[in-house]
Amino acid sequence: MKLTIDGKSVTAEEGQTVLECALENDISIPHLCAHPSLSPFGACRLCVVEIEGMRGYPTSCTTPAAEAMVVRTDTEALRDLRRNILALMMLEHPSACLVCGRRDLCEQYRPEAEKAGSTTGCHTCNNKEVCEVRALAEDLGFAELPVPPIYHERPLERSEPFMDRDLNLCILCGRCVRICKEHQGRAVIDFVGRGSQTRIGQAFGYSLLEAGCQFCGSCVDVCPTGSLADRYAKWHGRPEGVTESTCIFCDEACALALATANNKLVAAQAAIENVPACVLGRFA
Ligand code: SF4
Ligand code: SF4
Ligand code: SF4
Ligand code: FES
Structure with missing residues (x-):
């Protein structure tokens, strides 16, 4: 089917969403x-x-593309709306650094600040180099929080083994809930609690181990914030290089993407989309 997005x-x-169609045609939608x-x-x-x-x-992520549809993705009204939506989301996130004019200097002179332990802003967040929220805030020109x-x-x-979770950043x-259900067929984690107390967790207060987690790390890999982290790799920031290899731990020989920093192997992730690695390949 044919449609028009931003005049193109x-x-x-059939079955594609407007977002999928836009991204496939190099039209970016936040x-x-x-x-x-x-x-x-x-x-x-x-x-x-x-x-x-x-x-x-x-x-656009839930609207199916349709014949002769005319879509606009980048009007002033949409940019305002997205900034307001992000502002609401950031009211329950340690987001002061996102709108701080001194952020670049701060990060230049306090590069090790994330070792503080708890994350009270991007300056103490080990995810800052790859954070999708931060990238989006920059794209949208997000410059003001309405209230602290x-x-x-x-x-x-x-x-838990291998993974840290900081729900202050969630x-x-x-994404983590869906990948666990859709790729692992497990549903180890879900939304628990109600209203403002809603959070990610396991049923009945179980630990991840008790809830049957396979420690595939898929939830860590798709988390757009620093909320879920690989306990070891998180200290190494953005990897300097990624090499494809095969896992040596069993006959399956799964394809792995090996991330390196300072000439050291810092993380291994499944290299094939939708095929999670097991705990040995991911964390051993
Ligand atoms: S998750 Fe992203 S936006 Fe939030 S504190 Fe960390 S780097 Fe900043
Ligand atoms: S590590 Fe894998 S199995 Fe465990 S909660 Fe995350 S996605 Fe589910
Ligand atoms: S993927 Fe990360 S930010 Fe999203 S719900 Fe899970 S823990 Fe929260
Ligand atoms: S509602 Fe579409 S990306 Fe979140």
């Missing part, structure tokens, strides 16, 4: 909860667009 005539496959390996969820609302003949601002953000003071969870995008 594009074609879409998004956080959407991920190419996961089913659409429609939680963050950052991917709103204008579609002729449709009321309001539909989310709330810091929930949830304790850093470090008692934006409830649901």
Whole structure:
């Protein structure tokens, strides 16, 4: 089918969403909860667009592309709306650094600040070099928080093997929940609690081990914030290089992407999309 996005005539496959079609044609639409390996969820609302003949601002990640559709992705109204949506999301996130004019100098002179342990802003966050929220804030020209953000003071969870969890940074995008269900077929983690107390966790207060986690690390790999982290790799920042190899631990010989920093192997991830590695390949 044919449709028009930002004045460009594009074609879409049956079943494709407007977001998928736009990205495939190099038209960028801000998004956080959407991920190419996961089913659409429609939680963050950052991917709103204008579609002729449709009321309001539909989310492009949940709207199927249709014949003769006319879509606008980058109007002043949309940019304002996205900044407001991000501002609301950042009210429960340690987000002061996102709007601080001295951030670059601060990060230059305090490069080791993340070793402080708890993350009270980007300056103490080990995810800052690869953070999708931060990249999005920069793209949107996000410069102001309407009121000071709330810091929930949830304790850093470090008692599970291999992975740390800091729910103060979670934006409830649901990527971790979906990847565990859709790729591992496990549903180890889910949304627990209600209203403002909603968080990511395991049923009945189980630990990840008790809940049957395979420690594949897929949830860590798709998290757009610093909320889920590989306990070892997180200290090495953005890898300097990635090499493809095969795992040596069993006959399956899974394809792995090996990340290096300072000439050291710092992380191993599954190299084939939608095929998670096991705990040996990912963390051993
Ligand atoms: S998750 Fe991203 S936006 Fe949040 S503190 Fe860390 S680097 Fe900053
Ligand atoms: S490590 Fe794998 S199995 Fe465990 S919670 Fe994350 S996605 Fe699910
Ligand atoms: S832990 Fe990460 S992936 Fe999971 S909902 Fe929170 S921000 Fe999203
Ligand atoms: S990316 Fe569409 S609602 Fe989050």
